[in-house]
Amino acid sequence: MTTLQQLLGTELPLVQAPMAGVQGSAMAVAVSNAGGLGSLPCAMLGADAMRGELAAIRAGTDKPYNVNFFCHTPPEPSAEREATWRAALAPYYAEFGIDAASIPTGPGRNPFSADVAALLGEFRPPVVSFHFGLPSEALLAQVHGWGAKVLASATTVAEALWLQARGADAVIAQGLEAGGHRGHFLSHDLTRQLGTFALLPQLVRALKVPVIAAGGIADADGVAAAMALGAAGVQVGTAYMLTPEATTTAIHRAALKSEAARHTALTNLFTGRPARGIVNRVMRELGPIGAAAPEFPLATSGIAPLRAKAEAQGSGDFSPLWSGQNATGCREVSSAEVTQALAKGFR
Ligand SMILES: Cc1cc2nc3c(=O)[nH]c(=O)nc-3n(C[C@H](O)[C@H](O)[C@H](O)COP(=O)(O)O)c2cc1C
Numbered sequence: 001m002t003t004l005q006q007l008l009g010t011e012l013p014l015v016q017a018p019m020a021g022v023q024g025s026a027m028a029v030a031v032s033n034a035g036g037l038g039s040l041p042c043a044m045l046g047a048d049a050m051r052g053e054l055a056a057i058r059a060g061t062d063k064p065y066n067v068n069f070f071c072h073t074p075p076e077p078s079a080e081r082e083a084t085w086r087a088a089l090a091p092y093y094a095e096f097g098i099d100a101a102s103i104p105t106g107p108g109r110n111p112f113s114a115d116v117a118a119l120l121g122e123f124r125p126p127v128v129s130f131h132f133g134l135p136s137e138a139l140l141a142q143v144h145g146w147g148a149k150v151l152a153s154a155t156t157v158a159e160a161l162w163l164q165a166r167g168a169d170a171v172i173a174q175g176l177e178a179g180g181h182r183g184h185f186l187s188h189d190l191t192r193q194l195g196t197f198a199l200l201p202q203l204v205r206a207l208k209v210p211v212i213a214a215g216g217i218a219d220a221d222g223v224a225a226a227m228a229l230g231a232a233g234v235q236v237g238t239a240y241m242l243t244p245e246a247t248t249t250a251i252h253r254a255a256l257k258s259e260a261a262r263h264t265a266l267t268n269l270f271t272g273r274p275a276r277g278i279v280n281r282v283m284r285e286l287g288p289i290g291a292a293a294p295e296f297p298l299a300t301s302g303i304a305p306l307r308a309k310a311e312a313q314g315s316g317d318f319s320p321l322w323s324g325q326n327a328t329g330c331r332e333v334s335s336a337e338v339t340q341a342l343a344k345g346f347r
Contacts, residue, residue, distance in 0.1 A: 004210045004233035007149055007169060008127055009064040011035035012343050013233030014223075015151070015172075015212060016240060016335070018068030018129065019180060020044045020109070022252070022322070025053040027245040029060030030335035035343065037127060039066040043109045047119055054123045066127040066151070067120065069112040071135045072185075072273075075295035077105065085302045088292035092282075092318070096309040103305055109271070109297040111135075117142045127151060133159075133185035134166050151212065153183030156192055160203045160211075172235050173203045175215030179238045179324035181275040182266065190266065190274060190289075197229065204230035218329025223345025234345075239329030240338055251316040255280075261327040270303055270320035272296035281317035282306070 004013035016031040018041035028038030040057060042050055057065050086093075086100055093100045110116075112135045120128070121142070128143050129151035135143075143150060149169040154160035160171045174183045175196025182193060194202075196215040203211045210232030217226055218239050226234050241248045241256055248256070255261060255278050266274040267288035273296035274289065282303070286292070293299040306318040331338065 002210070004170065004212065007210060008037050010037050012037075012339070013212075013346065014339065014342055015039065015066065015129075015233065015235040016339070017180075017214060017235045017237030018042075018066065018131075019237050019241070019246075019322070020068075021320075022241055022248045023246050025056035025060065027240060027243065027335050028057055028065050030243075030245050031240075031339050032057075032061045032063040032065045034336040034339040035063075036339045037064060037066050039068050039129065041068045042116070043068070043070040043131075047115070050116070050119060051122075054120075054125070058123065064126040066129050067125045068129045068131065069116065069135075070109055070132050070181075071112045071130050072109075072132045072296060074111060075298060077298060078294065081294040082298070082302070084292050085294050085299060088286060088290065089302055089306065092306050096306060098305050098309065103301060105298070105301050109300070112139065114139065121146060124148070129153075129172070131181065131183045134163060134168065137166070140167055153214070154203065155182060155184040155199070156186065156194065157199075157202050157206050159184065159186050160207055162186060164207050164209050168209060170210040170212055170232065171203060171207060172212045172214050173200045173231070175199050175213070177216030177276075177325040178214055179264070179276050180322045181271070181273055196226070200226060200229045200231055216324055216326040217342075218324075218326045220342060220345035222326070222329075223342050224347055227346065234342070236329075236338075236342060238324035238327055239331075239342070240335055241323070241327075242330045242332045243335040243338060244332075245335045249311070249319070251311055251314065251319060252321055255316055255321045256323055256327050256330050260321075261323055261330075264323050264325050267320075268293045268296075269299065272299035275320065275322060276324060278316075278321035278323050280319065280321055
């Protein structure tokens with residue numbers, strides 16, 4: 001049987017979770033050089049930034065690395081839904097003196113596309129991972145065509161079987177504890193979402209491809225527990241968020257270090273899709289799941305100026321303070337050190 005290390009070409013069966021907005025090439029390079037699979041999240045990068053980050057990874061390591069993309073279908077913008085969203089936020093615009101008419105509309109995150117695939121072809125990254133399903137068959141064939149291994153997140157058994165049937169080389173079992181966006185894509189019914197220890201053994205039993213456990217894994221014991229349940233490896237995100245290689249803001253770092261990190265919830269208010277973050281003022285007052293938020297990723301533009309104004313005053317009241325349910329692994333040490341500590345769980 002092929003191990004995850006053999007599949008990925010790494011020393012350790014450990015994937016550093018791609019985390020859009022809080023890390024870039026520096027963390028990917030550090031983790032890959034430490035024997036794990038470093039990841040570059042590309043969901044929020046334009047073509048020039050992506051090219052720069054990929055070049056930085058190439059310059060920083062000759063080890064395997066992963067590039068990560070969202071593959072949602074962008075919604076049709078709806079003037080009515082946007083108006084509903086702006087109306088829900090209006091009291092806050094008034095509080096901060098923001099002229100609602102000056103706020104641009106538009107997407108906050110773009111899906112994997114033919115243009116992106118062409119750009120990636122120049123770099124031929126050894127591993128590509130996807131969140132929210134997979135791109136079209138033709139685009140996926142292009143990715144496989146340059147020899148890349150493909151990973152994708154599943155949150156239910158049905159999604160995992162769907163990904164395996166369409167050619168994913170390994171499946172990431174994303175438990176409900178995980179920080180950031182839920183990767184669900186077949187059903188938007190959140191009652192179908194499972195915790196890591198419920199989801200993982202069910203996927204291990206149902207799949208032929210290796211299963212990577214994600215969500216709530218914060219230390220070596222968590223890694224060992226996931227491996228005992230049949231995981232071929234782990235993907236860890238939150239535990240890396242206080243490292244010097246992370247670009248986590250000072251406000252976000254302070255929240256992760258505080259008691260507030262014990263209370264996270266799924267919220268759609270920041271982007272339009274449920275994602276796990278530390279509960280803050282806007283989540284308490286409008287949600288955490290709010291009907292007024294337009295579809296992913298259209299909620300982003302309406303809330304962005306509130307975040308900017310609040311953060312300028314030192315407040316995270318309107319910021320997406322993404323975190324998993326278990327922030328106890330967050331330490332202000334290097335990404336290499338976090339990787340080495342987690343690696344002790346592969347006993
Ligand atoms: C700040 C943050 C940003 C994230 N962004 C992404 C992303 O861009 N792409 C992705 O596939 N997963 C993303 N995730 C989810 C991770 O891939 C993974 O499922 C999660 O971090 C695992 O749970 P943990 O945070 O408890 O370790 C993000 C998670 C966090 C905490």
